[in-house]
Amino acid sequence: MVNANPINNEFIVDLKGFDGPLELLLSLAQKQKVDLKEISITELVDQYLFFLKTASKLKLELAAEYLMMASFLTYLKSRILLPKDLFEEELSSSELEQNLAFKLKRLSEIKNSTEELFMKPKLGVDFFERGFFEENNKKVIKKLDSSLIEILRAFAKINSKKIFSPLKFIRESIFKIDDAVNIVMNFIFKSKNWILIQEIIPKDWKNNKIKIRSAMATTFAASLELAKSGDCLLEQNSAFTDLKIKGNDFRVKK
Amino acid sequence: MNFIHKNENEKFSDTKTQVSELNNEANFENEKILEAIIFASSEPLSINDLKKSCPFIEDIDVSINNLMAFYSNRAVNLVKIKNTYAFRTSPYYSIHINQKVEKKVKLSKAAKETLAVIAYHQPVTRTEIEDIRGVSLHKGLIDTLLESNWVSIGKRRNTPGMPVTYITTNYFLDYFGLTTVKDLPNFKEMIEAGFSADVKVEEIES
Amino acid sequence: MNFIHKNENEKFSDTKTQVSELNNEANFENEKILEAIIFASSEPLSINDLKKSCPFIEDIDVSINNLMAFYSNRAVNLVKIKNTYAFRTSPYYSIHINQKVEKKVKLSKAAKETLAVIAYHQPVTRTEIEDIRGVSLHKGLIDTLLESNWVSIGKRRNTPGMPVTYITTNYFLDYFGLTTVKDLPNFKEMIEAGFSADVKVEEIES
Numbered sequence: 001m002v003n004a005n006p007i008n009n010e011f012i013v014d015l016k017g018f019d020g021p022l023e024l025l026l027s028l029a030q031k032q033k034v035d036l037k038e039i040s041i042t043e044l045v046d047q048y049l050f051f052l053k054t055a056s057k058l059k060l061e062l063a064a065e066y067l068m069m070a071s072f073l074t075y076l077k078s079r080i081l082l083p084k085d086l087f088e089e090e091l092s093s094s095e096l097e098q099n100l101a102f103k104l105k106r107l108s109e110i111k112n113s114t115e116e117l118f119m120k121p122k123l124g125v126d127f128f129e130r131g132f133f134e135e136n137n138k139k140v141i142k143k144l145d146s147s148l149i150e151i152l153r154a155f156a157k158i159n160s161k162k163i164f165s166p167l168k169f170i171r172e173s174i175f176k177i178d179d180a181v182n183i184v185m186n187f188i189f190k191s192k193n194w195i196l197i198q199e200i201i202p203k204d205w206k207n208n209k210i211k212i213r214s215a216m217a218t219t220f221a222a223s224l225e226l227a228k229s230g231d232c233l234l235e236q237n238s239a240f241t242d243l244k245i246k247g248n249d250f251r252v253k254k
Numbered sequence: 255m256n257f258i259h260k261n262e263n264e265k266f267s268d269t270k271t272q273v274s275e276l277n278n279e280a281n282f283e284n285e286k287i288l289e290a291i292i293f294a295s296s297e298p299l300s301i302n303d304l305k306k307s308c309p310f311i312e313d314i315d316v317s318i319n320n321l322m323a324f325y326s327n328r329a330v331n332l333v334k335i336k337n338t339y340a341f342r343t344s345p346y347y348s349i350h351i352n353q354k355v356e357k358k359v360k361l362s363k364a365a366k367e368t369l370a371v372i373a374y375h376q377p378v379t380r381t382e383i384e385d386i387r388g389v390s391l392h393k394g395l396i397d398t399l400l401e402s403n404w405v406s407i408g409k410r411r412n413t414p415g416m417p418v419t420y421i422t423t424n425y426f427l428d429y430f431g432l433t434t435v436k437d438l439p440n441f442k443e444m445i446e447a448g449f450s451a452d453v454k455v456e457e458i459e460s
Numbered sequence: 461m462n463f464i465h466k467n468e469n470e471k472f473s474d475t476k477t478q479v480s481e482l483n484n485e486a487n488f489e490n491e492k493i494l495e496a497i498i499f500a501s502s503e504p505l506s507i508n509d510l511k512k513s514c515p516f517i518e519d520i521d522v523s524i525n526n527l528m529a530f531y532s533n534r535a536v537n538l539v540k541i542k543n544t545y546a547f548r549t550s551p552y553y554s555i556h557i558n559q560k561v562e563k564k565v566k567l568s569k570a571a572k573e574t575l576a577v578i579a580y581h582q583p584v585t586r587t588e589i590e591d592i593r594g595v596s597l598h599k600g601l602i603d604t605l606l607e608s609n610w611v612s613i614g615k616r617r618n619t620p621g622m623p624v625t626y627i628t629t630n631y632f633l634d635y636f637g638l639t640t641v642k643d644l645p646n647f648k649e650m651i652e653a654g655f656s657a658d659v660k661v662e663e664i665e666s
Contacts, residue, residue: 019364022388065389106386106449109440114370116439121345123429128343128351128500130547133296144608145564146572148407148636149400152650154569155576158593159647290535290553307556329492330499347496350513380653396653406637407645418645418653423637 021069024051026104026111039104041097042080045073076100175205175215180222188232188247197223197234197243284308284317285324292321298338298428334433336424345431361398368395369404373426373435374444377408377419396420404429490514490523491530504544574601575610579632579641583614583625602626610635 018024028047029039052070055062079093121127187200197219205215223245226232235244291307292299304314311317318339322332329347333340343351361369368391371383384390399405399420408421422435432438497513498505505513510520517523524545528538535553538545549557567575574597577589590596605611605626614627628641638644645653 019367020387020389025388102448103386103388105447107388109444109447109449110367110370110374110386113374113438113440113444114367117370117373117430118366120430120432120439121348123342123431126348127345127431128348128496130293130296130341131500131502133294142563142565144567144571144604144610146567146575147401147403148638149397150567150572151576151579151636152400152645154572155580155644156647156650158573158577161594286535286550287553287556290549291557293536293547294549294557329496341499343496343500347493350493351497351500352513391653393653407643409639410643418643418649 021048021066022103022107024048024066025069025100026107029104030108039101041100042077045077048073173208173210173214175211175218177218177222180215180218181225184219184222184226184232184245187245188226192247192249194235194244194246197245200245281317281320284311285321287311288314288317289321292332292339293341295340298335298340298424300338304339333431335428336434338424340428342431364392365395365398369399369422369426372399372405372420373422373438374441374449376421376435377411378421379411379417379419381417383420487523487526490517491527493517494520494523494527498538498545499547501546504541504546506544510545570595570598571601571604575605575628578605578611578626579628579644582627582641583617584627585617585623585625587623589626 018027025044025048028051029044032039032043032047049070052062052066076093076096079096123129183200183202187195198216200219201212201215205211220243223232223234227234230248232248233246235246236242287308288304288311291304295303301314301318304311304318308314318332322334325332325341329344330341331344333342364387367387368383371386372378375382375386380391380396396405400407403423404426405420406423408419410416411419427433427435427437435441493514494510494517497510501509507520507524510524511517514520524538528540531538531547535550536547537550539548573593574589577592578584581588581592584592586597586602602611606613609629610632611626612629614625616622617625633639633641
C-alpha cells in the first residue's frame with residue numbers, strides 16, 4: 001500500500017545534514033535499495049513527504065527548495081497513478097521518473113567520486129615539491145603578480161562603490177523654479193505668438209545634457225503653474241509632441 | 255686479404271660504436287640539462303618553456319621521457335601536470351616527511367562536491383552546478399574555489415545569456431597528482447554513464 | 461653424502477644471496493627515504509636532523525654516501541654544506557638555468573583596480589579610467605602596468621586631443637588563464653556567484 005509508513009522509527013530528522021532536497025532524496029533512495037536503478041519512485045515520494053511532515057511537526061524551518069521538490073514529487077506521483085491520456089501533451093510520467101532517477105544516480109556518482117578524489121595523495125600533504133630554491137649569484141627581478149580573483153574583486157569593488165555611493169546633487173546644474181518663473185513671465189509679456197517651450201530656456205543652460213534636462217523640467221513646471229493662474233496658455237497636440245507656450249492676451253491686457 | 259678485410263671491419267664497427275656513443279652521450283647531456291632546469295624552477299615548466307631555455311635540444315619529448323623513466327623508481331619523481339613538468343616526491347615516502355602541513359585546506363562538504371562537479375563536468379556553468387547538486391550555490395563558494403587556485407574561469411557557454419563557465423586549473427591537477435582530468439577517479443565510468451560529455455574533455459585538453 | 465653436502469651448500473649460498481639481496485633492498489629503500497626528505501626539506505639537513513627523521517636507519521652516513529655517489533654524475537647533486545646536506549643543481553649546468561630569479565610583488569589596490577578597469581572597459585583612455593575609479597591616476601601606475609606586459613597601448617581615441625587608449629595583452633589572458641576578456645564575469649554574474657558579498661557591506665559602512 002502506498003500509505004504504509006515506509007520509514008523505520010529509528011529515522012532521525014536532521015535537515016541540516018542535507019545539502020538540499022536532492023541529497024535528502026538520494027539518502028532516502030539509498031536506504032531503499034543498494035542499486036539506484038531499482039528504487040521505487042512512488043515509495044520514494046511517500047518517504048520524502050513523510051520526512052517533510054515530520055520535520056514540520058518538529059517545527060524545523062523548511063527552505064523553499066524542499067517545498068518545491070515536495071510539490072514536484074506530489075505531481076509526479078499523481079501522474080504515475082493516474083491514467084496516461086489525461087496528460088497528452090506533457091512529458092510522460094516515465095520520462096519524469098527516468099529524469100529524477102538519472103539526477104539521483106548522477107549526484108550519487110559525484111558524491112562517491114568526491115570522496116575518492118580527496119582520498120588521493122595531495123601536494124603539500126602526501127607528496128612535496130622541492131623544499132627551497134637557492135638564489136645565490138642570481139639577479140633578482142621584481143615581477144608583478146596578482147590573481148584572477150583579485151582583479152575580479154577590484155572590479156566588483158569599483159562597481160559596488162558606484163551603486164552604494166550616497167545620492168549627490170550637482171547643485172550648479174539645477175535650474176531653480178524661481179528663475180524659471182521669472183523667465184517665463186518675461187517671455188509672456190514680450191511675445192504674443194506660440195513658441196516651443198525649449199526656446200525659452202537661456203542659452204547657457206543648453207550646453208550640456210544634465211542642464212537641459214533640469215531647465216526643461218523646471219521651465220515646464222513653472223509654465224504649468226502660470227497656466228493654472230491664467231497667465232499663459234499651453235498647447236500639446238498629443239503625447240510626446242512639441243509643447244508650445246503663449247501669453248494669455250486677455251490676462252496680459254488686464 | 256683476409257687480414258685487411260678483418261681490419262676494415264673492425265675499423266667500421268669502431269666508428270659505428272663511437273658515433274652511437276657520441277649520440278648517447280649527447281642525449282645524456284641533454285637529459286641532464288633538462289634535469290637541472292626543471293629542478294631549479296619553482297614552477298612546473300612546459301615543453302615550450304624548456305624549448306626557450308634549450309633551443310638546441312631537438313627532441314625534447316624523448317629526453318623528457320628518458321628523464322621520467324630514470325626517476326620513476328626513485329623517491330623523487332618527474333611528474334607531468336597537463337603539459338608541464340616538475341619534480342615531486344613520491345607519495346609512497348610521505349610518512350617519512352614530517353613537513354609542517356601548512357597548506358592543508360579545510361573545505362566544507364559543499365565546497366568539495368562543487369569542486370568535484372567542476373572537475374568532472376567542466377566547463378560548467380553555475381546553473382549546471384546547481385542542477386547537478388540539486389541546491390542553489392552558497393554565496394562565496396565559487397569565490398573560495400577561485401581563491402584556492404583550483405578553479406578558474408573558462409570560455410563563456412554559447413547559449414542564450416552567454417553564461418560564464420568554470421574549469422579546473424593546472425594547480426588542481428598538481429595538487430591531486432593528476433596528469434590530466436582523465437586521471438580523475440571513475441572518470442571513464444562517469445562519461446560512459448552519460449554524466450559528463452566526452453566532447454568537453456577534448457575541449458579542455460586542447 | 462656428497463649429494464646431501466652439495467645440496468646443503470646450495471642452500472647455504474641461496475640464503476646468503478637472499479640475505480644480501482634483502483640487505484641491498486633495504487639499503488636502497490633507506491637511500492630513497494633520505495632522498496625524499498632532503499628534497500622536500502625547506503633547509504639543508506644535518507646528519508642529526510636525518511637521524512631524528514629516520515631513527516631506523518642504522519648507518520645513515522653510508523646511505524648518504526651512496527646517495528651522493530648516485531647523484532654525482534647528474535645535473536642535480538647532493539652536496540655537503542658544512543655539516544648539512546642539500547640538493548643543488550651542478551654548477552656545470554648553471555649556464556642553462558635562467559639566472560634571473562623572479563621575485564613576485566603583489567599589486568597595489570590602485571593597480572589592481574586600474575588593471576580591472578582596463579580589462580573590462582578596454583580600449584579605455586586615462587580620463588575614462590579616472591572617471592570610472594573616481595580618483596585621479598597616480599603617476600607611474602600605468603607605466604608599471606605597461607612594464608608588467610599585462611597592458612599595452614591601443615589605438616588613439618578619435619575625439620578631441622586624440623587620447624591614447626589602453627588595452628590588455630595576450631600575456632594578460634595567458635597569465636590569468638583566460639581565452640578572451642569576454643569570458644570575465646560581469647558585475648551581475650559576480651554578485652550571483654557571491655564574489656562581492658563582503659565588498660558591499662564594507663562599502664556601505666565606509
